[in-house]
Amino acid sequence: QVQLVESGGGLVQPGGSLRLSCAASVSILRFAYIGWYRQAPGKQRELVARISNGGSTNYADSAKGRFTISRDNAKNTVYLQMDSLQPEDTAVYFCNTYPTNPSWGQGTQVTVSS
DSSP, rough: OOOOEEEEEEEEEEEEEEEEEEEESSGGGSSEEEEEEETTTTOOOOOHHHEETOEEEETTTTTTTTTEEEGGGGTTEEEEOOOSOOOOGGGGEEEEEEEEEOOOOOOOEEEEOO
């Protein structure tokens, strides 16, 4: 079973940027898609962005134009570049595969605040 470790979160001011990393314990080529999710306090987990083995991408409306998902197959890593961050982006960010791995990682906390 694949293990996924998220990193790169932190505290930033509105308008700032972060780059999140999702490191997998196995080749990410095993999975048709890998996605980034987030969950804010009191809200449901939502899909932010996903990327296929072929490099096609999809974004939530809230992320379009500000976030960029990418992958490095040699490093078994998926990235999420987050620009123009806003307080509403504050959440714990997770990554997962498609088909979904039932075991979610710890996620990485992103806090956008002045």
